[in-house]
Amino acid sequence: MPVLLVHSHHSEPSDPRLLRWVIDTFEQLFGLGPAVVIIPVGVLVVASLGLLAFFAFRSRRGQLYFPEREGDGEGRRAK
Amino acid sequence: MSVEPRSRKRSGLYYGWYVIGAMFFMALVGVGPRQGLGLFFDRWTSEFEVSISVLSLMAGAGWLINGIVNPFIGNLTDRYGGRIVMSSSMVVVGAGSFLLGISSNLWMLAVVYVGFISTGMAGILFVPASALASRWFKRRRGAAISMLTSGASVGGMLMVPFMAYMLEIVDWRITWTVVGGMLLLSSPVLWFVLRNSPREFGLWPDGDDGPADAMASTSATGLGRQGPLAVERWQKAYRSRPMWVLTFGYVVCGITTGSIAVHFVPYAISEGISVKTAALAFALLNLINLAGVLFTGFISDRLLRKNLLTVVYGVRGLAFLSLVVFPPGIGLWVFAIVGGMSWLASVPQVGALVAEIYGIQRAGTLNGMLTLVHQVGGAAAVAGAGLIFDLSGSYSPFFIVAAGTLVFASAVSWALRERACSVRFIEPETPQGLLATERA
Numbered sequence: 001m002p003v004l005l006v007h008s009h010h011s012e013p014s015d016p017r018l019l020r021w022v023i024d025t026f027e028q029l030f031g032l033g034p035a036v037v038i039i040p041v042g043v044l045v046v047a048s049l050g051l052l053a054f055f056a057f058r059s060r061r062g063q064l065y066f067p068e069r070e071g072d073g074e075g076r077r078a079k
Numbered sequence: 080m081s082v083e084p085r086s087r088k089r090s091g092l093y094y095g096w097y098v099i100g101a102m103f104f105m106a107l108v109g110v111g112p113r114q115g116l117g118l119f120f121d122r123w124t125s126e127f128e129v130s131i132s133v134l135s136l137m138a139g140a141g142w143l144i145n146g147i148v149n150p151f152i153g154n155l156t157d158r159y160g161g162r163i164v165m166s167s168s169m170v171v172v173g174a175g176s177f178l179l180g181i182s183s184n185l186w187m188l189a190v191v192y193v194g195f196i197s198t199g200m201a202g203i204l205f206v207p208a209s210a211l212a213s214r215w216f217k218r219r220r221g222a223a224i225s226m227l228t229s230g231a232s233v234g235g236m237l238m239v240p241f242m243a244y245m246l247e248i249v250d251w252r253i254t255w256t257v258v259g260g261m262l263l264l265s266s267p268v269l270w271f272v273l274r275n276s277p278r279e280f281g282l283w284p285d286g287d288d289g290p291a292d293a294m295a296s297t298s299a300t301g302l303g304r305q306g307p308l309a310v311e312r313w314q315k316a317y318r319s320r321p322m323w324v325l326t327f328g329y330v331v332c333g334i335t336t337g338s339i340a341v342h343f344v345p346y347a348i349s350e351g352i353s354v355k356t357a358a359l360a361f362a363l364l365n366l367i368n369l370a371g372v373l374f375t376g377f378i379s380d381r382l383l384r385k386n387l388l389t390v391v392y393g394v395r396g397l398a399f400l401s402l403v404v405f406p407p408g409i410g411l412w413v414f415a416i417v418g419g420m421s422w423l424a425s426v427p428q429v430g431a432l433v434a435e436i437y438g439i440q441r442a443g444t445l446n447g448m449l450t451l452v453h454q455v456g457g458a459a460a461v462a463g464a465g466l467i468f469d470l471s472g473s474y475s476p477f478f479i480v481a482a483g484t485l486v487f488a489s490a491v492s493w494a495l496r497e498r499a500c501s502v503r504f505i506e507p508e509t510p511q512g513l514l515a516t517e518r519a
Contacts, residue, residue, distance in 0.1 A: 021359075034244035041241040045108060049265050052104060056097040056272045060280070 093286025094277070095215035099223050101272040102208045105169060106230030108265065109203040111238030111258055112176045112196050113141075118243050122251045127185045137189045139458070141197035146454025148201040153210065153447025154313075155202075157440065160275035161211030166266055168202025171195055173262030180255035204231065206450055209430030210443035214276045217284045218380060220434065224427040225376020232369040232423065306502035309438030313445055316437045322445070324495045325429055328392060329449045330456040331488040332425050335395060335481050337457020338464040339418075346474045350407035360415040367419025375424040379431065385495040388428045392492060395421040396485030402478045435501040 120134050156164045175195025182188040208227050216223040238258075245254040277284055308319050316322040347357030379387050398418030402410045429449060434442040460481075467477040498504045 034247045037240055037244045038248070041237050044237070045261065049104060049268055052097065052100050053268045053272060055092075056094070056101075059091055059094050059097060 094274075094280060094282060095223070095284070095286060097272055098215050098274060099212060099227050101269050102165070102211065102227040103230035103233075104265070105165060105203045105269060106208070106227060107234035108238060108262060109169065109172055109200065110231050110234040111242055112172060112179075112255075112262075113200050114235050115239045115242040116141075116192070118239070118246060119251050122246075123185075123188065127188070129185050133185070137192055140189070141193045142454060143458060144193050145197045145201050146451045146458075148198050149206050149450040149454070150444055150447035152201045153206045153443035153445065153450075156207040156210045156443030157313075161207045161214075161443070162270065162273040162275050164202050164207045165211070165273060166270040168199045168207075169262055169266045169269060171199030172203060173259050173266060175199055175259070176255050176262060177259030180252040180259060201447075201450075205426055205430065206446045207443060209426075209434070209446050210439065211273070211275065213431070213434035213439045213442050215284060219285055220431045221375075221379035221384065221427050222377045224430045225372050225379075225424075228376070228423060228426050229369055229372050232365065232372065235365065305438045306436055306500055306505055308436050308500045309502075310441050313441040313448070316441070316445055319500075321432070321436050321495055321500055324491050325432060325449060326452055328388065328425070328488045328492050329429060329453045331392065331484045333453035333456030334460035334463075335399065335485060336422065337454075338460040338477065338481065340457075341461045342464050342468070342474065345468075346402075347407075347411060349468070349474065350411075352407055352411060356408075357411065360411045363412075364415040364419040364422060367416060368422035368424075371420040372423040372427065376427040379428055383497050384428045384432050384435075384501075385492050385497040388425060388432070388492040388495075389489045391421045391424045391428065392485050393489035394418075396482045396489060399478050399482035399485060403475050403482070432495075432497070432501070435503055436497075438502075 116138060120131055123129065123134060124131060152164060152168070172195065175191050178191045178195060179188065182191060205224075205228060209224050212223045212227060213220055242254055242258060245257060249257075274280065308316070308321065310316045343361055344357045347353070347360075375387055375391065395418055398414045398421070401413040401417060404410065405413055430442075430446055433445045433449070437445055464474065464477045467480075468474055
């Protein structure tokens with residue numbers, strides 16, 4: 001019995017037969033070429049990372065508490 | 080450098096959600112190299128002239144090593160914080176993917192997969208992530224952990240097809256190089272976003288305004304209010320009953336998910352069901368699993384977590400029974416729908432319970448120990464289910480045993496005295512807090 005694992009709790013390798021079937025069915029249903037999947041997923045990954053970094057940076061500047069700004073003299077700027 | 084939290088009205092999204100977002104992203108992109116491994120088996124069997132069994136052995140070794148490494152990763156997280164552990168693990172997995180692309184023989188392939196990818200994966204998934212999320216969230220801990228957990232499910236849906244389609248247009252080596260590059264390039268960004276504790280920014284957990292919030296009250300150690308069973312050394316947790324309850328439940332969890340992960344398609348074939356139908360049923364299970372983990376995570380912050388854990392194990396037990404009770408064609412679909420609701424839902428409950436019962440100081444190590452027994456239970460069940468099938472010619476005896484262990488795990492979880500030992504329910508200055516240790 002080959003140990004070909006499917007998606008489980010801790011992200012073990014997926015069963016290649018299952019994966020092949022999913023890909024084939026997807027192509028049959030939508031008839032999309034590889035680029036139509038690769039480009040959007042690639043852009044999504046890069047864009048989501050960029051947006052995350054941008055909003056996190058903005059949040060730090062606008063939301064965080066910096067004691068020295070209120071003049072209590074005890075704090076240093078949070079890194 | 081941490082800044083003492085102060086009471087102050089803030090606007091905008093609490094920074095802890097960006098930390099969760101970063102961990103969601105890590106799980107999303109990080110699962111690709113591990114889950115997508117099976118896609119490359121065909122190429123490797125021809126290029127390196129090895130059998131599927133040898134590659135399967137490599138995948139199994141990776142599974143085991145991943146389980147063994149988890150307690151160490153958890154311990155590192157407790158000592159040095161999740162930020163350095165998770166970011167450096169991302170580099171390890173990225174470098175591993177990159178090296179996999181230049182592997183010239185089977186041995187290099189195995190060493191890189193087991194030593195880099197399987198080991199590094201332990202550092203970017205649930206063990207350090209649950210511990211880190213527990214520092215940023217208290218009242219909404221279940222929701223936060225379930226959100227980052229769902230990243231692995233979404234990643235399986237996005238990154239695995241991404242790699243599969245890459246394979247159609249470029250060489251397998253280039254595919255691994257591209258994935259490795261993505262992981263390596265994202266590492267510094269994630270390092271920038273991640274922070275070990277809200278105190279580093281002078282924030283309170285959950286984004287609360289100050290210590291007036293009961294769950295946000297903090298101790299002199301900066302670790303937040305501790306429950307009666309909070310431990311400074313992880314070994315001490317095993318002297319109390321809740322740790323054994325969680326351990327037993329997680330062993331059963333590993334047994335039931337590990338066995339199905341490997342034997343689901345062979346079971347369908349043995350019952351005369353086509354591989355395509357089995358694959359569709361399993362895909363449905365994974366889709367429902369995503370909804371299940373988010374739903375249970377969000378409602379767990381309003382209910383007793385042990386009750387949800389009871390339901391999760393009980394429902395999964397019913398799913399296993401359906402494979403025996405219903406005709407195979409129907410049982411398969413009932414299993415996919417009912418089982419899917421509980422598939423990943425135990426992770427946020429257990430992660431949150433560990434932090435709330437034993438404190439966040441050793442949450443990483445304890446989660447790592449639980450993951451280790453989960454993986455060992457899964458590996459044993461894979462062998463056990465195969466043995467039972469070989470002896471009896473049917474999976475039904477194994478499914479009945481699995482359903483029985485799940486019902487038992489459900490009952491044991493129900494008996495957990497969460498109100499007595501979880502920091503969520505213990506008032507610090509009441510006699511209950513003093514009596515709870517004895518009762519628990």
